[in-house]
Amino acid sequence: xxxxxxxxxxxxxxxxxxxxxxxxxxxxxxxxxxxxxxxxxxxxxxxxxxxxxxxxxxxxxxxxxxxxxxxxxxxxxxxxxxxxxxxxxxxxxxxxxxxxxxxxxxxxxxxxxxxxxxxxxxxxxxxxxxxxxxxxxxxxxxxxxxxxxxxxxxxxxxxxxxxxxxxxxxxxxxxxxxxxxxxxxxxxxxxxxxxxxxxxxxxxxxxxxxxxxxxxxxxxxxxxxxxxxxxxxxxxxxxxxxxxxxxxxxxxxxxxxxxxxxxxxxxxxxxxxxxxxxxxxxxxxxxxxxxxxxxxxxxxxxxxxxxxxxxxxxxxxxxxxxxxxxxxxxxxxxxxxxxxxxxxxxxxxxxxxxxxxxxxxxxxxxxxx
Amino acid sequence: xxxxxxxxxxxxxxxxxxxxxxxxxxxxxxxxxxxxxxxxxxxxxxxxxxxxxxxxxxxxxxxxxxxxxxxxxxxxxxxxxxxxxxxxxxxxxxxxxxxxxxxxxxxxxxxxxxxxxxxxxxxxxxxxxxxxxxxxxxxxxxxxxxxxxxxxxxxxxxxxxxxxxxxxxxxxxxxxxxxxxxxxxxxxxxxxxxxxxxxxxxxxxxxxxxxxxxxxxxxxxxxxxxxxxxxxxxxxxxxxxxxxxxxxxxxxxxxxxxxxxxxxxxxxxxxxxxxxxxxxxxxxxxxxxxxxxxxxxxxxxxxxxxxxxxxxxxxxxxxxxxxxxxxxxxxxxxxxxxxxxxxxxxxxxxxxxxxxxxxxxxxxxxxxxxxxxxxxxxxxxxxxxxxxxxxxxxxxxxxxxxxxxxxxxxxxxxxxxxxxxxxxxxxxxxxxxxxxxxxxxxxxxxxxxxxxxxxxxxxxxxxxxxxxxxxxxxxxxxxxxxxxxxxxxxxxxxxxxxxxxxxxxxxxxxxxxxxxxxxxxxxxxxxxxxxxxxxxxxxxxxxxxxxxxxxxxxxxxxxxxxxxxxxxxxxxxxxxxxxxxxxxxxxxxxxxxxxxxxxxxxxxxxxxxx
Numbered sequence: 001x002x003x004x005x006x007x008x009x010x011x012x013x014x015x016x017x018x019x020x021x022x023x024x025x026x027x028x029x030x031x032x033x034x035x036x037x038x039x040x041x042x043x044x045x046x047x048x049x050x051x052x053x054x055x056x057x058x059x060x061x062x063x064x065x066x067x068x069x070x071x072x073x074x075x076x077x078x079x080x081x082x083x084x085x086x087x088x089x090x091x092x093x094x095x096x097x098x099x100x101x102x103x104x105x106x107x108x109x110x111x112x113x114x115x116x117x118x119x120x121x122x123x124x125x126x127x128x129x130x131x132x133x134x135x136x137x138x139x140x141x142x143x144x145x146x147x148x149x150x151x152x153x154x155x156x157x158x159x160x161x162x163x164x165x166x167x168x169x170x171x172x173x174x175x176x177x178x179x180x181x182x183x184x185x186x187x188x189x190x191x192x193x194x195x196x197x198x199x200x201x202x203x204x205x206x207x208x209x210x211x212x213x214x215x216x217x218x219x220x221x222x223x224x225x226x227x228x229x230x231x232x233x234x235x236x237x238x239x240x241x242x243x244x245x246x247x248x249x250x251x252x253x254x255x256x257x258x259x260x261x262x263x264x265x266x267x268x269x270x271x272x273x274x275x276x277x278x279x280x281x282x283x284x285x286x287x288x289x290x291x292x293x294x295x296x297x298x299x300x301x302x303x304x305x306x307x308x309x310x311x312x313x314x315x316x317x318x319x320x321x322x323x324x325x326x327x328x329x330x331x332x333x334x335x336x337x338x339x340x341x342x343x344x345x346x347x348x349x350x351x352x353x354x355x356x357x358x359x360x361x362x363x364x365x366x367x368x369x
Numbered sequence: 370x371x372x373x374x375x376x377x378x379x380x381x382x383x384x385x386x387x388x389x390x391x392x393x394x395x396x397x398x399x400x401x402x403x404x405x406x407x408x409x410x411x412x413x414x415x416x417x418x419x420x421x422x423x424x425x426x427x428x429x430x431x432x433x434x435x436x437x438x439x440x441x442x443x444x445x446x447x448x449x450x451x452x453x454x455x456x457x458x459x460x461x462x463x464x465x466x467x468x469x470x471x472x473x474x475x476x477x478x479x480x481x482x483x484x485x486x487x488x489x490x491x492x493x494x495x496x497x498x499x500x501x502x503x504x505x506x507x508x509x510x511x512x513x514x515x516x517x518x519x520x521x522x523x524x525x526x527x528x529x530x531x532x533x534x535x536x537x538x539x540x541x542x543x544x545x546x547x548x549x550x551x552x553x554x555x556x557x558x559x560x561x562x563x564x565x566x567x568x569x570x571x572x573x574x575x576x577x578x579x580x581x582x583x584x585x586x587x588x589x590x591x592x593x594x595x596x597x598x599x600x601x602x603x604x605x606x607x608x609x610x611x612x613x614x615x616x617x618x619x620x621x622x623x624x625x626x627x628x629x630x631x632x633x634x635x636x637x638x639x640x641x642x643x644x645x646x647x648x649x650x651x652x653x654x655x656x657x658x659x660x661x662x663x664x665x666x667x668x669x670x671x672x673x674x675x676x677x678x679x680x681x682x683x684x685x686x687x688x689x690x691x692x693x694x695x696x697x698x699x700x701x702x703x704x705x706x707x708x709x710x711x712x713x714x715x716x717x718x719x720x721x722x723x724x725x726x727x728x729x730x731x732x733x734x735x736x737x738x739x740x741x742x743x744x745x746x747x748x749x750x751x752x753x754x755x756x757x758x759x760x761x762x763x764x765x766x767x768x769x770x771x772x773x774x775x776x777x778x779x780x781x782x783x784x785x786x787x788x789x790x791x792x793x794x795x796x797x798x799x800x801x802x803x804x805x806x807x808x809x810x811x812x813x814x815x816x817x818x819x820x821x822x823x824x825x826x827x828x829x830x831x832x833x834x835x836x837x838x839x840x841x842x843x844x845x846x847x848x849x850x851x852x853x854x855x856x857x858x859x860x861x862x863x864x865x866x867x868x869x870x871x872x873x874x875x876x877x878x879x880x881x882x883x884x885x886x887x888x889x890x891x892x893x894x895x896x897x898x899x900x901x902x903x904x905x906x907x908x909x910x911x912x913x914x915x916x917x918x919x920x921x922x923x924x925x926x927x928x929x930x931x932x933x934x935x936x937x938x939x940x941x942x943x944x945x946x947x948x949x950x951x952x953x954x955x956x957x958x959x960x961x962x963x964x965x966x967x968x969x970x971x972x973x974x975x976x977x978x979x
Contacts, residue, residue: 134385177396179388233429236414236422249430253598274415278408285404289397296393301382304389319403326410
């Protein structure tokens with residue numbers, strides 16, 4: 001896409017190569033998303049415009065992040081992590097929001113610190129593990145878990161179970177990439193299973209309800225179970241080819257909750273059927289695999305761990321959302337990445353992809369210093 | 370690669386990167402596995418289970434909405450309308466579309482007065498419905514109210530004037546107890562009605578023919594398949610099947626005769642029943658006073674209802690169907706037949722009436738109505754002059770159980786089966802009945818007064834008319850009915866020798882046409898010979914017969930303590946076509962009050978060709 005700049009040891013090239021394939025796939029995904037959003041958002045062109053502007057902003061952030069020197073990020077990682085933690089603590093005490101305190105009102109902008117943590121934690125972990133011998137030993141693994149538990153616990157207190165689980169999962173994913181030993185993982189799995197009852201007791205009543213309803217949606221078909229049941233009806237009634245663009249009955253007749261945010265995939269499934277679903281899943285798979293390929297070619301440990309985790313997070317978002325709308329997972333309030341209406345997560349994800357491209361384009365200097 | 374010696378402090382980045390690469394391979398496997406899993410999930414939902422979810426999506430959005438059929442008309446035997454559907458207007462409010470419901474209601478109240486009842490009903494509806502549903506605030510608007518509302522409607526969003534059909538009874542009070550009325554479907558109706566036919570129906574027959582013939586009148590509802598959103602709001606109509614209107618019901622009633630009977634009763638409370646002897650068809654059926662059934666169609670106001678309930682003349686009480694009266698002397702023709710049939714008397718059997726009757730060994734005197742008695746009387750005289758002593762003796766001779774058995778043949782003591790709801794059985798007393806009801810033995814004195822239709826015997830005016838029809842048909846008549854569309858076959862209810870019928874008929878003719886008959890005063894008003902019998906039912910007994918008789922003669926008893934006056938009869942005498950019963954409450958004596966009413970009705974019936 002861009003011409004490669006002059007190569008010199010230790011420093012960044014003058015012009016960074018953005019990955020053409022990945023960029024095209026991401027833009028295809030976003031275009032498809034806007035297309036579905038027009039139908040899901042009750043044909044509100046203003047809504048589509050606002051989302052397009054946010055995505056444009058996200059692309060700008062992507063380009064900036066791609067140019068940001070990874071070395072600086074690596075050095076700043078502990079400080080960024082500390083700052084994000086501080087904001088999370090502040091959110092617990094002075095946060096705003098309905099039912100859960102997730103937002104921090106800075107006067108000119110309302111901001112979700114948990115979103116920042118989605119990048120800050122992988123940064124912190126990547127910089128930590130890249131300075132330790134790999135695969136990590138018992139002690140390093142425990143410390144790594146501590147880095148994860150701190151922000152995850154604070155997010156859980158907001159309470160935002162979905163994000164807490166995703167942040168934890170992406171942290172664990174990074175440790176997996178770092179070579180966490182299988183027996184450590186087995187032990188962690190056992191510990192987690194043992195801790196489940198304890199965690200259950202600490203869940204809010206509405207969170208417990210969500211899990212119980214997920215296990216048996218008919219338990220509360222008009223309340224908590226409604227979303228899962230209606231979403232499955234939307235998906236299933238789509239059939240092979242769907243009901244056609246803007247012809248979804250489940251969403252336009254308001255049976256489907258939040259059709260333009262968390263359940264936008266159900267709208268796509270209903271309007272474009274199995275073929276539409278496969279197309280979108282194929283797009284996501286292509287992005288994930290291409291990004292994983294790029295991440296695995298990064299120059300150093302830090303780059304590979306960080307880039308891989310960014311991709312993993314994107315993948316997890318997608319998988320959790322799609323599993324949720326198809327009734328495989330409980331309703332956890334996770335948006336469909338780059339398609340659901342909403343700015344914060346899109347910007348975070350695009351920033352992550354920018355980071356990934358920046359890290360990848362420095363691969364050529366690996367081992368040449 | 371660095372030298373071996375520095376291995377312990379130097380990190381082997383190449384080896385570490387190899388570890389990470391291995392893990393990447395694992396990650397790719399996991400990612401692919403998840404995509405395959407999701408692919409299968411959607412294949413299951415969208416391909417294999419598609420039918421299930423497609424139908425559930427349709428169930429979600431498509432609703433069947435019932436359309437109410439138009440109710441059939443009720444007509445008289447000559448096709449004149451007794452119950453019809455008139456176009457009317459109602460005031461409808463959609464709460465969601467009003468800027469402020471309270472303000473709108475206030476404004477509407479200024480334009481057309483809205484009663485507390487109407488407001489209360491509106492509130493009750495509102496609590497059970499969604500905000501976008503149209504609720505009726507006031508029905509049956511007056512034309513000037515419609516005009517006033519129409520002029521102001523542009524500044525009252527959410528308010529509509531809706532046309533509809535309302536039930537109307539053009540003859541109001543005249544037929545209130547026959548035609549009955551419809552009212553709003555309520556909880557109790559829903560329990561007895563077939564729900565699927567009544568989903569859209571607002572009004573259902575509550576009493577009278579409206580209730581009896583509900584099934585015919587109602588019709589079949591139509592349906593609309595409509596698409597609704599999750600809140601149930603109708604977005605469009607997908608399919609429509611029109612309702613089948615209810616069928617008209619022609620009653621056997623002759624409106625002209627009904628009007629004549631009402632007029633004949635005048636301001637008295639009471640009842641007139643006219644039956645066709647051969648078919649049992651009901652030609653006139655009056656319970657006086659009536660009430661305006663139109664009041665009930667739109668929900669009667671509390672004030673109107675309590676004034677009807679508290680009226681001492683009890684206009685809501687259906688006298689011909691549920692009113693229980695002592696038959697008095699109208700029972701005598703039937704007892705005469707029982708006596709003839711059992712051989713207790715013959716037509717020439719004579720009894721000396723000296724003014725009173727005593728049971729052997731008892732001191733109580735049972736009196737004749739004429740002081741000093743009637744002298745020697747045979748059966749014809751006994752009927753014509755209504756000689757009590759004759760029937761005291763006959764009753765004692767027959768005994769109560771034989772009386773009950775013979776009277777039961779004429780249908781006394783059980784409902785006639787008229788096709789109207791709420792008919793009483795009356796009472797035909799026997800020994801066992803008294804023991805079961807009062808836990809007491811039967812006393813001989815009670816048999817004596819049964820001979821003149823007093824004591825425990827209770828008949829309804831309809832029963833009396835039906836028994837009279839059986840008598841007129843020489844034992845042969847059909848059960849009474851109102852439905853003009855079905856023909857019931859006459860049945861031989863009683864078998865008697867022709868000579869016995871002739872003897873009783875002769876006595877009944879002398880009641881009207883004999884020189885000493887109790888109803889001889891009406892003979893000049895009749896176009897043809899008829900047969901009849903007067904009767905008086907005691908309302909109030911005084912301890913001393915002499916004082917009572919004196920008081921009654923002077924007419925100084927207050928009206929509500931005066932006796933009921935009765936008359937039964939058939940016409941024409943030679944070829945009886947109609948039978949009737951007349952009850953005039955607190956009219957005094959049967960001969961003076963009830964017989965003239967009967968004469969007027971019979972004259973009119975014959976004039977009308979019945």
